[in-house]
Amino acid sequence: MRRRSNRAAYDRATIAAILDEALFCHVGFSVENQPYVIPTIHARDGDHLILHGAAASRMLRIGSEGVPLCVTVTLLDGLVLARSAFHHSMNYRSVVILGTAREIVEREARIAAMRTLVEHVAPGRWAEVRPPSDEELVATRILTLPIAEASAKVRSGPPVDAEADYALGVWAGELPLRLEPARPIRDPRLDAAIQLPEYLANYRRP
Amino acid sequence: MRRRSNRAAYDRATIAAILDEALFCHVGFSVENQPYVIPTIHARDGDHLILHGAAASRMLRIGSEGVPLCVTVTLLDGLVLARSAFHHSMNYRSVVILGTAREIVEREARIAAMRTLVEHVAPGRWAEVRPPSDEELVATRILTLPIAEASAKVRSGPPVDAEADYALGVWAGELPLRLEPARPIRDPRLDAAIQLPEYLANYRRP
Numbered sequence: 001m002r003r004r005s006n007r008a009a010y011d012r013a014t015i016a017a018i019l020d021e022a023l024f025c026h027v028g029f030s031v032e033n034q035p036y037v038i039p040t041i042h043a044r045d046g047d048h049l050i051l052h053g054a055a056a057s058r059m060l061r062i063g064s065e066g067v068p069l070c071v072t073v074t075l076l077d078g079l080v081l082a083r084s085a086f087h088h089s090m091n092y093r094s095v096v097i098l099g100t101a102r103e104i105v106e107r108e109a110r111i112a113a114m115r116t117l118v119e120h121v122a123p124g125r126w127a128e129v130r131p132p133s134d135e136e137l138v139a140t141r142i143l144t145l146p147i148a149e150a151s152a153k154v155r156s157g158p159p160v161d162a163e164a165d166y167a168l169g170v171w172a173g174e175l176p177l178r179l180e181p182a183r184p185i186r187d188p189r190l191d192a193a194i195q196l197p198e199y200l201a202n203y204r205r206p
Numbered sequence: 207m208r209r210r211s212n213r214a215a216y217d218r219a220t221i222a223a224i225l226d227e228a229l230f231c232h233v234g235f236s237v238e239n240q241p242y243v244i245p246t247i248h249a250r251d252g253d254h255l256i257l258h259g260a261a262a263s264r265m266l267r268i269g270s271e272g273v274p275l276c277v278t279v280t281l282l283d284g285l286v287l288a289r290s291a292f293h294h295s296m297n298y299r300s301v302v303i304l305g306t307a308r309e310i311v312e313r314e315a316r317i318a319a320m321r322t323l324v325e326h327v328a329p330g331r332w333a334e335v336r337p338p339s340d341e342e343l344v345a346t347r348i349l350t351l352p353i354a355e356a357s358a359k360v361r362s363g364p365p366v367d368a369e370a371d372y373a374l375g376v377w378a379g380e381l382p383l384r385l386e387p388a389r390p391i392r393d394p395r396l397d398a399a400i401q402l403p404e405y406l407a408n409y410r411r412p
Contacts, residue, residue: 028241035234072243
């Protein structure tokens with residue numbers, strides 16, 4: 001993925017759409033100059049990104065201490081097959097957010113953040129499931145990161161070949177790739193009378 | 207994605223399979239304690255990971271200077287829908303590699319690395335396309351990173367609910383997600399007589 005300036009987009013709507021479609025992000029932080037990059041679930045709440053996980057998570061503990069973070073979200077849209085090895089690429093949409101996070105400590109705000117996370121993954125789910133208990137709230141750390149220093153990069157469309165290469169007899173174009181749901185797998189302990197909800201039967205990212 | 211110790215796997219075969227299936231990785235590096243996480247294509251060459259891109263890329267220039275890197279690869283396998291908000295999760299496979307890279311400078315080794323990258327994305331492609339020119343080789347920086355300090359994490363299977371929650375009347379289970387190819391899109395300038403190659407018509411990750 002060659003990063004050309006014309007692939008950079010900075011408008012808020014593009015950034016929000018990428019964050020909302022993606023199911024997970026990668027969180028980068030450094031400890032004594034060693035970077036770590038950890039995959040985790042995120043959700044957007046307006047102009048903030050919410051991260052969460054086990055209270056014992058090193059990533060979340062360090063993230064709560066105000067150190068610089070980098071959160072990157074990448075959606076792969078397809079392969080770009082050029083006539084030369086050099087001009088091969090991928091179509092993708094990515095967002096990079098730099099900033100420092102703070103921990104959400106207030107009880108109602110924490111429950112609201114957990115709701116935002118569940119609804120990000122499966123809209124409609126929160127109303128059906130058991131909400132967090134006090135013990136579960138204690139076991140969870142939740143961070144909020146401003147989506148302020150953020151940029152998006154997008155590549156789309158066909159390959160851009162060297163002019164002389166268009167005469168070559170090799171197939172060129174795009175192979176789109178999409179994250180598609182397969183048939184849901186019922187929990188082995190699920191009561192046979194419980195039907196698959198519509199929001200899972202027709203699951204689709206925004 | 208709560209990171210429990212029983213999700214950690216360290217065998218080389220697991221790590222290699224995740225790296226080989228994934229089409230891209232996220233490279234983490236730090237500049238004055240600010241981490242950056244950049245998506246890019248990778249390929250595995252035995253016990254090394256190959257990264258490449260424009261010679262002007264900051265990530266590759268910094269990576270070539272022997273600074274600590276973290277390369278993370280994540281494959282999302284599905285949603286894990288539990289009966290409580292708290293026990294929701296995702297099924298995934300991820301690899302984290304820590305280490306320092308070095309630049310590949312020798313011409314034949316650089317061409318071999320580019321071949322490995324193209325064949326990682328689309329096996330069979332290298333033999334059909336125009337190989338890199340001298341100018342293209344100069345414009346490309348290629349790094350190699352030992353897959354030595356590496357670990358994998360894998361979550362699979364149904365939700366693990368609190369025992370009392372199994373009596374709740376909410377659907378629970380897995381929604382598998384797969385990266386699926388859609389119909390290839392021909393380059394608008396492609397000669398109508400050129401047929402789609404078999405390795406794209408039946409594209410599938412290993």
